[in-house]
Amino acid sequence: MRRVEHVDHARKSAEQAVKAIKAAEEGNSIPEYDYLPYFYSRAFDLSWQLYGDNVGESVLFGDNAIAKLARAQPSVESLEVLFKEGLSFATKI
Numbered sequence: 462m463r464r465v466e467h468v469d470h471a472r473k474s475a476e477q478a479v480k481a482i483k484a485a486e487e488g489n490s491i492p493e494y495d496y497l498p499y500f501y502s503r504a505f506d507l508s509w510q511l512y513g514d515n516v517g518e519s520v521l522f523g524d525n526a527i528a529k530l531a532r533a534q535p536s537v538e539s540l541e542v543l544f545k546e547g548l549s550f551a552t553k554i
Contacts, residue, residue: 470499526549535553
């Protein structure tokens with residue numbers, strides 16, 4: 462059993478359950494639920510998407526500024542500087 466706590470999974474698994482109930486009522490069956498884990502976030506001006514199981518090494522595509530910041534955890538002289546520079550702050554690491 463895998464934990465997949467996301468709206469995409471909730472919608473697709475609900476659809477699968479309805480199809481299975483309907484098929485059972487008619488004496489039929491449907492293919493097993495095959496779901497590719499998917500998660501996304503759209504917070505403020507940041508967004509990202511992840512696909513697959515959380516196993517093995519991480520692979521980054523596109524702008525990895527946030528990953529660099531998370532690993533380095535640099536200090537910043539003030540919130541005003543961070544607000545002004547945004548994610549370009551990560552390029553200085």
